[in-house]
Amino acid sequence: MAASDRIKLSVNGTAHDLEVDPLARLLDVLRERLGLTGTKEGCGEGECGACAVLVDGALLNSCLVPVGQLHGAAVTTIEGLAPADAARLLPIQEAMLLEGGAQCGICTPGMVIAAHALLQRNPHPSLEEIREALAGNLCRCTGYVGIYEAVQRAARAAPPENVSRRWA
Amino acid sequence: MTAPAGAGPQAYRWTRPRDLQEALELMAAGDLRPVPFAGGTDLMVLMQMRALPPCHFVDLWPLTELRRIAVRPDETVLGALTTYTEVAEHSYLQATYPLLVQAARCSGGWAIQNRGTLGGNIMNASPAADTPPALIAYGARLELASVRGRRWVPYSGFHTDYKRMRREPDELLTRIALPTPLAPPSGHFYRKVGPRRAQAISKVCFAGVARWEGDRVAQVRMGLASVAPTVLEARETADFLAGRRRGELDLAAARAVLDREVSPIDDIRSTAAYRRRVAGNLLEQFLTGTS
Numbered sequence: 001m002a003a004s005d006r007i008k009l010s011v012n013g014t015a016h017d018l019e020v021d022p023l024a025r026l027l028d029v030l031r032e033r034l035g036l037t038g039t040k041e042g043c044g045e046g047e048c049g050a051c052a053v054l055v056d057g058a059l060l061n062s063c064l065v066p067v068g069q070l071h072g073a074a075v076t077t078i079e080g081l082a083p084a085d086a087a088r089l090l091p092i093q094e095a096m097l098l099e100g101g102a103q104c105g106i107c108t109p110g111m112v113i114a115a116h117a118l119l120q121r122n123p124h125p126s127l128e129e130i131r132e133a134l135a136g137n138l139c140r141c142t143g144y145v146g147i148y149e150a151v152q153r154a155a156r157a158a159p160p161e162n163v164s165r166r167w168a
Numbered sequence: 169m170t171a172p173a174g175a176g177p178q179a180y181r182w183t184r185p186r187d188l189q190e191a192l193e194l195m196a197a198g199d200l201r202p203v204p205f206a207g208g209t210d211l212m213v214l215m216q217m218r219a220l221p222p223c224h225f226v227d228l229w230p231l232t233e234l235r236r237i238a239v240r241p242d243e244t245v246l247g248a249l250t251t252y253t254e255v256a257e258h259s260y261l262q263a264t265y266p267l268l269v270q271a272a273r274c275s276g277g278w279a280i281q282n283r284g285t286l287g288g289n290i291m292n293a294s295p296a297a298d299t300p301p302a303l304i305a306y307g308a309r310l311e312l313a314s315v316r317g318r319r320w321v322p323y324s325g326f327h328t329d330y331k332r333m334r335r336e337p338d339e340l341l342t343r344i345a346l347p348t349p350l351a352p353p354s355g356h357f358y359r360k361v362g363p364r365r366a367q368a369i370s371k372v373c374f375a376g377v378a379r380w381e382g383d384r385v386a387q388v389r390m391g392l393a394s395v396a397p398t399v400l401e402a403r404e405t406a407d408f409l410a411g412r413r414r415g416e417l418d419l420a421a422a423r424a425v426l427d428r429e430v431s432p433i434d435d436i437r438s439t440a441a442y443r444r445r446v447a448g449n450l451l452e453q454f455l456t457g458t459s
Contacts, residue, residue, distance in 0.1 A: 045216060046280055049279060060282055063208075065208065134368055135277040136277020
Protein backbone atom coordinates (compact mmCIF):
# COMPACT_ATOMS: atom_id res chain seq x y z
CA MET A 1 0.00 0.00 0.00
CA ALA A 2 1.78 3.08 -1.25
CA ALA A 3 1.70 5.81 1.34
CA SER A 4 3.82 8.09 -0.74
CA ASP A 5 4.34 8.96 -4.37
CA ARG A 6 7.03 10.96 -6.07
CA ILE A 7 5.51 14.17 -7.36
CA LYS A 8 7.36 16.79 -9.39
CA LEU A 9 5.72 20.17 -9.56
CA SER A 10 6.71 23.81 -9.55
CA VAL A 11 5.60 26.37 -7.01
CA ASN A 12 6.09 30.04 -7.80
CA GLY A 13 8.59 29.08 -10.46
CA THR A 14 10.69 26.82 -8.22
CA ALA A 15 10.84 23.13 -9.13
CA HIS A 16 10.13 20.62 -6.38
CA ASP A 17 10.60 16.85 -6.34
CA LEU A 18 8.62 15.51 -3.41
CA GLU A 19 8.04 12.12 -1.79
CA VAL A 20 4.58 12.78 -0.47
CA ASP A 21 1.27 11.09 0.29
CA PRO A 22 -0.74 11.58 -2.94
CA LEU A 23 -3.80 12.36 -0.84
CA ALA A 24 -2.08 15.16 1.05
CA ARG A 25 -3.93 18.37 0.42
CA LEU A 26 -2.07 20.91 -1.70
CA LEU A 27 -2.85 23.38 1.10
CA ASP A 28 -0.87 21.32 3.60
CA VAL A 29 2.00 20.71 1.21
CA LEU A 30 2.28 24.46 0.62
CA ARG A 31 2.07 25.46 4.26
CA GLU A 32 3.71 22.60 6.15
CA ARG A 33 6.13 21.14 3.66
CA LEU A 34 7.19 24.21 1.74
CA GLY A 35 6.70 26.84 4.43
CA LEU A 36 4.48 29.00 2.22
CA THR A 37 2.01 30.11 4.84
CA GLY A 38 0.45 32.91 2.83
CA THR A 39 -2.26 30.48 1.72
CA LYS A 40 -4.76 30.12 4.56
CA GLU A 41 -7.21 27.48 5.74
CA GLY A 42 -10.58 29.01 6.53
CA CYS A 43 -12.95 26.09 6.28
CA GLY A 44 -11.25 23.06 4.72
CA GLU A 45 -14.36 22.47 2.62
CA GLY A 46 -13.95 24.69 -0.43
CA GLU A 47 -16.56 27.16 0.78
CA CYS A 48 -14.52 30.20 1.83
CA GLY A 49 -11.73 30.62 -0.71
CA ALA A 50 -9.05 31.54 1.84
CA CYS A 51 -6.96 28.69 0.45
CA ALA A 52 -7.24 29.78 -3.18
CA VAL A 53 -4.20 29.36 -5.41
CA LEU A 54 -3.60 29.16 -9.14
CA VAL A 55 -2.77 25.78 -10.68
CA ASP A 56 -1.70 26.05 -14.30
CA GLY A 57 -3.38 29.46 -14.26
CA ALA A 58 -6.73 28.18 -12.98
CA LEU A 59 -8.22 29.30 -9.68
CA LEU A 60 -8.52 26.33 -7.30
CA ASN A 61 -9.21 25.77 -3.62
CA SER A 62 -6.02 24.11 -2.40
CA CYS A 63 -7.87 22.43 0.47
CA LEU A 64 -9.66 20.28 -2.10
CA VAL A 65 -6.76 19.28 -4.35
CA PRO A 66 -4.81 16.12 -3.58
CA VAL A 67 -1.17 16.65 -4.49
CA GLY A 68 -1.21 13.30 -6.31
CA GLN A 69 -3.10 15.02 -9.14
CA LEU A 70 -0.44 17.69 -9.61
CA HIS A 71 2.27 15.86 -11.54
CA GLY A 72 3.96 18.52 -13.64
CA ALA A 73 1.67 21.28 -12.39
CA ALA A 74 2.69 24.91 -12.00
CA VAL A 75 1.29 26.34 -8.79
CA THR A 76 1.17 30.05 -7.99
CA THR A 77 0.55 31.18 -4.43
CA ILE A 78 0.18 34.67 -3.05
CA GLU A 79 3.91 34.71 -2.42
CA GLY A 80 4.43 34.22 -6.13
CA LEU A 81 2.45 37.25 -7.22
CA ALA A 82 4.97 39.72 -5.86
CA PRO A 83 8.20 38.07 -4.84
CA ALA A 84 10.05 39.61 -1.94
CA ASP A 85 12.65 41.05 -4.28
CA ALA A 86 10.09 42.56 -6.63
CA ALA A 87 10.42 46.27 -7.18
CA ARG A 88 6.71 46.80 -6.70
CA LEU A 89 3.46 45.04 -5.99
CA LEU A 90 0.99 44.11 -8.69
CA PRO A 91 -1.71 46.72 -9.31
CA ILE A 92 -4.29 44.53 -7.55
CA GLN A 93 -2.11 44.32 -4.45
CA GLU A 94 -1.47 48.07 -4.37
CA ALA A 95 -5.15 48.72 -4.95
CA MET A 96 -6.17 46.49 -2.03
CA LEU A 97 -3.98 48.62 0.24
CA LEU A 98 -5.23 51.93 -1.13
CA GLU A 99 -8.94 51.02 -1.17
CA GLY A 100 -9.13 49.42 2.27
CA GLY A 101 -9.75 45.99 0.80
CA ALA A 102 -8.12 44.27 3.78
CA GLN A 103 -8.77 44.49 7.52
CA CYS A 104 -7.76 41.35 9.39
CA GLY A 105 -6.17 40.01 6.23
CA ILE A 106 -7.13 36.36 6.56
CA CYS A 107 -9.19 36.35 3.35
CA THR A 108 -6.79 38.63 1.53
CA PRO A 109 -4.39 36.15 -0.05
CA GLY A 110 -7.29 34.18 -1.52
CA MET A 111 -9.07 37.36 -2.59
CA VAL A 112 -5.99 38.69 -4.36
CA ILE A 113 -5.41 35.36 -6.08
CA ALA A 114 -9.06 35.23 -7.20
CA ALA A 115 -8.95 38.86 -8.36
CA HIS A 116 -5.73 38.19 -10.21
CA ALA A 117 -7.33 35.18 -11.93
CA LEU A 118 -10.22 37.41 -13.00
CA LEU A 119 -8.03 40.22 -14.30
CA GLN A 120 -5.88 37.77 -16.25
CA ARG A 121 -8.98 36.70 -18.17
CA ASN A 122 -10.98 39.90 -18.14
CA PRO A 123 -8.82 43.00 -17.65
CA HIS A 124 -11.80 45.35 -17.48
CA PRO A 125 -14.57 43.52 -15.61
CA SER A 126 -17.92 45.01 -14.73
CA LEU A 127 -18.94 45.10 -11.09
CA GLU A 128 -21.25 42.15 -11.74
CA GLU A 129 -18.36 40.19 -13.23
CA ILE A 130 -16.16 41.02 -10.25
CA ARG A 131 -18.84 39.82 -7.85
CA GLU A 132 -19.24 36.57 -9.75
CA ALA A 133 -15.50 35.96 -9.96
CA LEU A 134 -15.03 36.55 -6.24
CA ALA A 135 -18.21 34.73 -5.18
CA GLY A 136 -16.13 31.87 -3.82
CA ASN A 137 -14.17 34.09 -1.44
CA LEU A 138 -15.72 35.07 1.87
CA CYS A 139 -14.72 38.11 3.95
CA ARG A 140 -15.91 38.67 7.50
CA CYS A 141 -14.53 42.18 7.93
CA THR A 142 -14.80 44.52 4.98
CA GLY A 143 -18.31 44.04 3.64
CA TYR A 144 -16.71 43.44 0.22
CA VAL A 145 -17.11 46.96 -1.17
CA GLY A 146 -13.48 47.91 -0.57
CA ILE A 147 -12.42 44.68 -2.25
CA TYR A 148 -14.55 45.30 -5.33
CA GLU A 149 -13.27 48.89 -5.52
CA ALA A 150 -9.73 47.58 -5.34
CA VAL A 151 -10.37 45.31 -8.30
CA GLN A 152 -11.91 48.20 -10.21
CA ARG A 153 -8.93 50.38 -9.37
CA ALA A 154 -6.54 47.68 -10.58
CA ALA A 155 -8.59 47.33 -13.76
CA ARG A 156 -8.34 51.08 -14.41
CA ALA A 157 -4.55 50.76 -14.10
CA ALA A 158 -4.50 48.15 -16.89
CA PRO A 159 -3.95 49.30 -20.46
CA PRO A 160 -7.08 49.20 -22.63
CA GLU A 161 -7.06 46.18 -24.88
CA ASN A 162 -9.42 43.74 -26.59
CA VAL A 163 -11.42 42.32 -23.75
CA SER A 164 -12.06 38.60 -23.85
CA ARG A 165 -15.15 37.94 -21.79
CA ARG A 166 -15.38 34.68 -19.89
CA TRP A 167 -18.98 34.34 -20.98
CA ALA A 168 -19.63 34.88 -24.68
CA MET B 169 -20.87 5.52 7.61
CA THR B 170 -17.76 6.97 9.25
CA ALA B 171 -14.20 5.79 8.92
CA PRO B 172 -12.89 3.85 11.90
CA ALA B 173 -11.47 6.02 14.66
CA GLY B 174 -7.87 6.83 13.94
CA ALA B 175 -8.16 6.00 10.25
CA GLY B 176 -5.82 8.54 8.81
CA PRO B 177 -4.59 8.96 5.25
CA GLN B 178 -3.04 5.49 5.36
CA ALA B 179 -6.54 3.97 5.31
CA TYR B 180 -6.85 4.98 1.67
CA ARG B 181 -5.03 3.75 -1.37
CA TRP B 182 -4.43 5.96 -4.41
CA THR B 183 -3.73 4.74 -7.92
CA ARG B 184 -3.24 6.79 -11.05
CA PRO B 185 -4.20 4.61 -14.05
CA ARG B 186 -2.40 5.10 -17.36
CA ASP B 187 -5.62 5.03 -19.35
CA LEU B 188 -9.32 4.25 -19.19
CA GLN B 189 -8.78 0.51 -19.67
CA GLU B 190 -6.52 0.36 -16.63
CA ALA B 191 -9.06 2.42 -14.68
CA LEU B 192 -11.76 -0.12 -15.54
CA GLU B 193 -9.50 -2.95 -14.41
CA LEU B 194 -8.94 -1.18 -11.11
CA MET B 195 -12.69 -0.78 -10.73
CA ALA B 196 -13.05 -4.55 -11.12
CA ALA B 197 -10.28 -5.46 -8.67
CA GLY B 198 -11.76 -6.96 -5.55
CA ASP B 199 -9.48 -6.17 -2.66
CA LEU B 200 -10.46 -2.72 -1.44
CA ARG B 201 -13.61 -0.86 -2.54
CA PRO B 202 -12.67 1.19 -5.60
CA VAL B 203 -13.88 4.79 -5.60
CA PRO B 204 -13.44 6.90 -8.74
CA PHE B 205 -11.85 10.25 -7.91
CA ALA B 206 -12.43 13.08 -10.39
CA GLY B 207 -12.08 16.72 -9.30
CA GLY B 208 -12.42 15.87 -5.63
CA THR B 209 -14.77 18.69 -4.66
CA ASP B 210 -17.11 16.23 -2.93
CA LEU B 211 -14.71 13.47 -1.89
CA MET B 212 -12.13 15.75 -0.29
CA VAL B 213 -14.84 17.26 1.90
CA LEU B 214 -15.99 13.80 2.99
CA MET B 215 -12.41 12.83 3.75
CA GLN B 216 -11.90 15.99 5.76
CA MET B 217 -15.04 15.13 7.75
CA ARG B 218 -13.72 11.58 8.24
CA ALA B 219 -16.92 10.37 6.62
CA LEU B 220 -15.32 8.05 4.06
CA PRO B 221 -14.56 4.44 4.94
CA PRO B 222 -11.21 3.07 3.72
CA CYS B 223 -11.21 2.67 -0.04
CA HIS B 224 -9.03 2.59 -3.11
CA PHE B 225 -9.20 5.85 -5.05
CA VAL B 226 -8.90 5.54 -8.81
CA ASP B 227 -7.59 8.88 -10.09
CA LEU B 228 -9.60 9.78 -13.19
CA TRP B 229 -8.20 13.29 -13.62
CA PRO B 230 -5.49 12.42 -16.18
CA LEU B 231 -7.88 10.45 -18.43
CA THR B 232 -8.28 12.63 -21.50
CA GLU B 233 -10.68 10.07 -22.99
CA LEU B 234 -13.24 11.32 -20.47
CA ARG B 235 -12.91 15.01 -21.31
CA ARG B 236 -14.08 15.32 -24.89
CA ILE B 237 -17.17 17.26 -25.93
CA ALA B 238 -18.47 15.86 -29.22
CA VAL B 239 -21.10 17.90 -31.04
CA ARG B 240 -23.21 15.88 -33.48
CA PRO B 241 -26.32 16.83 -35.43
CA ASP B 242 -28.67 14.75 -33.27
CA GLU B 243 -26.93 14.91 -29.90
CA THR B 244 -24.00 16.26 -27.93
CA VAL B 245 -21.84 13.81 -26.00
CA LEU B 246 -19.83 15.10 -23.06
CA GLY B 247 -17.08 13.22 -21.29
CA ALA B 248 -17.82 12.55 -17.64
CA LEU B 249 -14.82 14.64 -16.61
CA THR B 250 -16.17 17.77 -18.30
CA THR B 251 -15.84 20.50 -15.69
CA TYR B 252 -18.42 23.16 -14.92
CA THR B 253 -16.03 25.74 -16.34
CA GLU B 254 -15.73 23.82 -19.60
CA VAL B 255 -19.52 23.67 -19.82
CA ALA B 256 -19.95 27.33 -18.99
CA GLU B 257 -17.38 28.54 -21.53
CA HIS B 258 -18.50 26.34 -24.43
CA SER B 259 -20.23 28.49 -27.02
CA TYR B 260 -22.27 25.64 -28.55
CA LEU B 261 -23.52 24.53 -25.13
CA GLN B 262 -24.38 28.14 -24.28
CA ALA B 263 -26.51 28.40 -27.40
CA THR B 264 -28.07 24.94 -27.38
CA TYR B 265 -28.26 23.80 -23.74
CA PRO B 266 -28.50 27.09 -21.84
CA LEU B 267 -29.94 25.40 -18.73
CA LEU B 268 -26.86 23.26 -18.31
CA VAL B 269 -24.67 26.35 -18.66
CA GLN B 270 -26.76 28.23 -16.10
CA ALA B 271 -26.50 25.28 -13.72
CA ALA B 272 -22.72 25.13 -14.15
CA ARG B 273 -22.38 28.86 -13.51
CA CYS B 274 -24.31 28.74 -10.24
CA SER B 275 -22.51 25.75 -8.77
CA GLY B 276 -20.05 26.90 -6.11
CA GLY B 277 -17.73 29.55 -7.45
CA TRP B 278 -14.95 29.67 -10.02
CA ALA B 279 -12.58 27.57 -7.94
CA ILE B 280 -15.18 24.83 -7.60
CA GLN B 281 -16.22 25.10 -11.25
CA ASN B 282 -12.64 24.55 -12.39
CA ARG B 283 -12.58 21.15 -10.66
CA GLY B 284 -16.17 19.97 -10.32
CA THR B 285 -17.24 17.60 -13.09
CA LEU B 286 -20.59 16.56 -14.55
CA GLY B 287 -19.76 12.93 -13.83
CA GLY B 288 -18.89 13.66 -10.24
CA ASN B 289 -22.07 15.69 -9.82
CA ILE B 290 -24.14 12.79 -11.13
CA MET B 291 -22.38 10.02 -9.24
CA ASN B 292 -22.23 11.90 -5.94
CA ALA B 293 -26.01 11.53 -6.26
CA SER B 294 -27.07 14.41 -4.08
CA PRO B 295 -30.80 15.08 -4.48
CA ALA B 296 -29.90 18.79 -4.26
CA ALA B 297 -27.34 18.88 -7.06
CA ASP B 298 -27.52 21.72 -9.58
CA THR B 299 -26.86 20.12 -12.96
CA PRO B 300 -29.18 17.09 -12.67
CA PRO B 301 -32.41 19.03 -13.19
CA ALA B 302 -31.02 20.44 -16.42
CA LEU B 303 -29.78 17.00 -17.46
CA ILE B 304 -33.25 15.59 -16.79
CA ALA B 305 -34.95 18.38 -18.73
CA TYR B 306 -32.66 17.68 -21.69
CA GLY B 307 -33.31 13.94 -21.60
CA ALA B 308 -29.74 12.95 -20.79
CA ARG B 309 -28.44 9.42 -21.19
CA LEU B 310 -25.45 8.00 -19.35
CA GLU B 311 -22.78 5.64 -20.59
CA LEU B 312 -21.54 3.20 -17.96
CA ALA B 313 -18.38 1.25 -18.68
CA SER B 314 -16.72 -1.74 -17.06
CA VAL B 315 -14.33 -4.51 -18.07
CA ARG B 316 -17.49 -6.34 -19.16
CA GLY B 317 -18.45 -3.71 -21.74
CA ARG B 318 -20.44 -0.50 -22.05
CA ARG B 319 -24.11 0.30 -21.78
CA TRP B 320 -26.30 3.38 -22.10
CA VAL B 321 -29.09 4.15 -19.64
CA PRO B 322 -31.51 7.04 -19.33
CA TYR B 323 -30.47 9.47 -16.63
CA SER B 324 -34.08 9.88 -15.52
CA GLY B 325 -34.69 7.11 -13.03
CA PHE B 326 -30.97 6.36 -12.66
CA HIS B 327 -31.16 7.26 -8.99
CA THR B 328 -33.51 4.82 -7.28
CA ASP B 329 -33.41 6.23 -3.76
CA TYR B 330 -31.30 8.58 -1.66
CA LYS B 331 -27.69 8.13 -2.86
CA ARG B 332 -28.58 4.84 -4.57
CA MET B 333 -28.29 4.32 -8.28
CA ARG B 334 -28.48 1.76 -11.05
CA ARG B 335 -24.77 1.10 -11.23
CA GLU B 336 -22.78 -2.08 -10.74
CA PRO B 337 -19.89 -1.62 -8.27
CA ASP B 338 -17.31 -2.01 -11.05
CA GLU B 339 -18.94 0.49 -13.43
CA LEU B 340 -17.60 3.91 -14.26
CA LEU B 341 -19.65 6.75 -15.75
CA THR B 342 -17.80 7.67 -18.93
CA ARG B 343 -20.05 9.88 -21.07
CA ILE B 344 -23.26 11.87 -20.96
CA ALA B 345 -25.34 12.25 -24.11
CA LEU B 346 -27.80 15.09 -24.58
CA PRO B 347 -30.22 14.90 -27.53
CA THR B 348 -30.36 18.12 -29.49
CA PRO B 349 -33.40 19.95 -28.10
CA LEU B 350 -36.36 20.38 -30.40
CA ALA B 351 -37.46 23.41 -28.42
CA PRO B 352 -35.69 26.70 -29.11
CA PRO B 353 -33.96 28.35 -26.14
CA SER B 354 -37.04 30.51 -25.50
CA GLY B 355 -38.67 27.36 -24.20
CA HIS B 356 -35.92 26.58 -21.67
CA PHE B 357 -36.18 27.66 -18.03
CA TYR B 358 -33.88 27.10 -15.08
CA ARG B 359 -34.04 28.54 -11.62
CA LYS B 360 -32.15 27.60 -8.51
CA VAL B 361 -33.69 29.01 -5.35
CA GLY B 362 -31.28 29.32 -2.46
CA PRO B 363 -29.81 31.78 0.02
CA ARG B 364 -27.35 33.28 -2.45
CA ARG B 365 -26.28 32.97 -6.08
CA ALA B 366 -23.06 31.10 -5.36
CA GLN B 367 -21.64 28.60 -2.90
CA ALA B 368 -25.14 27.53 -1.85
CA ILE B 369 -27.09 24.30 -1.90
CA SER B 370 -30.54 24.81 -3.35
CA LYS B 371 -33.78 24.91 -1.42
CA VAL B 372 -35.55 24.09 -4.68
CA CYS B 373 -34.16 23.85 -8.19
CA PHE B 374 -36.26 23.60 -11.35
CA ALA B 375 -35.34 23.04 -14.97
CA GLY B 376 -37.87 22.77 -17.77
CA VAL B 377 -37.86 22.57 -21.53
CA ALA B 378 -41.11 23.21 -23.37
CA ARG B 379 -41.71 23.14 -27.08
CA TRP B 380 -44.60 25.47 -27.74
CA GLU B 381 -46.63 25.35 -30.95
CA GLY B 382 -48.25 28.74 -30.76
CA ASP B 383 -49.82 28.71 -27.32
CA ARG B 384 -50.06 24.92 -27.13
CA VAL B 385 -47.59 22.82 -25.14
CA ALA B 386 -46.44 20.33 -27.76
CA GLN B 387 -43.74 18.73 -25.63
CA VAL B 388 -42.45 19.34 -22.13
CA ARG B 389 -39.97 17.81 -19.73
CA MET B 390 -39.05 19.03 -16.27
CA GLY B 391 -36.44 18.14 -13.66
CA LEU B 392 -36.39 19.22 -10.03
CA ALA B 393 -33.89 19.01 -7.19
CA SER B 394 -34.27 19.23 -3.42
CA VAL B 395 -37.89 18.09 -3.44
CA ALA B 396 -37.42 14.31 -3.16
CA PRO B 397 -34.82 11.72 -2.07
CA THR B 398 -33.46 11.87 -5.61
CA VAL B 399 -33.49 14.35 -8.46
CA LEU B 400 -36.94 14.11 -9.93
CA GLU B 401 -38.44 14.05 -13.40
CA ALA B 402 -41.95 15.49 -13.10
CA ARG B 403 -43.56 13.00 -15.49
CA GLU B 404 -47.14 13.22 -14.28
CA THR B 405 -47.01 16.99 -14.51
CA ALA B 406 -45.58 16.74 -18.01
CA ASP B 407 -48.38 14.35 -19.02
CA PHE B 408 -50.94 16.76 -17.55
CA LEU B 409 -49.50 19.68 -19.50
CA ALA B 410 -48.91 18.02 -22.86
CA GLY B 411 -51.25 19.32 -25.54
CA ARG B 412 -52.86 22.00 -23.40
CA ARG B 413 -53.22 25.60 -24.53
CA ARG B 414 -51.78 28.31 -22.32
CA GLY B 415 -55.08 30.22 -22.20
CA GLU B 416 -56.97 27.13 -21.03
CA LEU B 417 -54.32 26.03 -18.56
CA ASP B 418 -55.55 25.67 -15.01
CA LEU B 419 -52.38 26.60 -13.18
CA ALA B 420 -53.79 25.57 -9.85
CA ALA B 421 -54.54 22.12 -11.22
CA ALA B 422 -51.03 21.86 -12.71
CA ARG B 423 -49.55 22.87 -9.38
CA ALA B 424 -51.64 20.21 -7.68
CA VAL B 425 -50.26 17.51 -9.98
CA LEU B 426 -46.71 18.62 -9.28
CA ASP B 427 -47.49 18.74 -5.58
CA ARG B 428 -48.44 15.05 -5.72
CA GLU B 429 -45.15 14.16 -7.45
CA VAL B 430 -42.79 15.85 -5.02
CA SER B 431 -41.98 14.61 -1.53
CA PRO B 432 -39.89 17.32 0.14
CA ILE B 433 -38.74 17.22 3.73
CA ASP B 434 -37.89 19.69 6.45
CA ASP B 435 -34.14 19.98 6.78
CA ILE B 436 -31.40 22.40 7.71
CA ARG B 437 -31.95 24.42 4.55
CA SER B 438 -35.70 24.69 4.23
CA THR B 439 -39.10 23.22 5.02
CA ALA B 440 -41.33 20.87 3.10
CA ALA B 441 -44.07 23.49 2.98
CA TYR B 442 -41.77 26.12 1.51
CA ARG B 443 -40.41 23.68 -1.04
CA ARG B 444 -43.91 22.69 -2.16
CA ARG B 445 -44.92 26.31 -2.51
CA VAL B 446 -41.79 27.34 -4.39
CA ALA B 447 -41.83 24.29 -6.67
CA GLY B 448 -45.32 25.33 -7.73
CA ASN B 449 -44.18 28.92 -8.20
CA LEU B 450 -41.32 27.80 -10.42
CA LEU B 451 -43.70 25.69 -12.48
CA GLU B 452 -45.87 28.76 -13.02
CA GLN B 453 -42.87 30.89 -13.96
CA PHE B 454 -41.84 28.22 -16.44
CA LEU B 455 -45.30 28.02 -18.01
CA THR B 456 -45.91 31.73 -18.19
CA GLY B 457 -42.36 32.76 -19.04
CA THR B 458 -41.42 30.45 -21.88
CA SER B 459 -42.64 30.41 -25.46
